[in-house]
Amino acid sequence: DLLRSEGGAGKVIFSFLLPIGLIWVCLQVLIRFIPGIDPLVVFAVLLGVISATIYNWLTEFDSFSSYTFLPVAVSEVIDSKLKSYGLLGLLPVAVLVLAAATSGGAGTFLPALAAFLSVSAYTLAVTVYLTGLYPNVMLYSAGVFLRYLLAISPALLLLIFASIVDPAYAFGSLLLIVPAALLLSRGRVKWQAWEMPGY
16 A cells, blocks of 8 residues: 555655654653653654554545455455554554653553554544545545544543643543444444545
């Protein structure tokens, strides 16, 4: 999928690692002004959100109409994209490990990892449910984007503020796995019967 994507591995560096690097730098400045903030946990939450863009890369050039002559269902194509997402998800995990190692944040690595995995799964599930195989187009719809923000923002803000009180509260993010599984299941069914209209 990445080989078919314009920009290939360069896109990964530019559209993933550059924003992550900027967020890390901003967090290093922010911790000077907000006492008690654990930059690794907040970074993990934001990393989880940004890692959902991997799904966008994987679906960028796909239209289910190109699969119609094959004996596959939309849900199977979505499943294959989710498997690819799982494999490529090792990149953000490596970034989180590197951030923990270089920042001396080993003490909060486990809650940060839990937050990353949960937020990543939940954000991915919301994306799949709202946009199916078309996140690159549908997230530009104001209505879809608003629903996306309303679905993820409360959980993210609650998680960030709770982790300021105690980074161990980031383990509470594991509760997001339940709605993520439900949204993925419903999204697979929802998009099975829908095809994006042509232009």
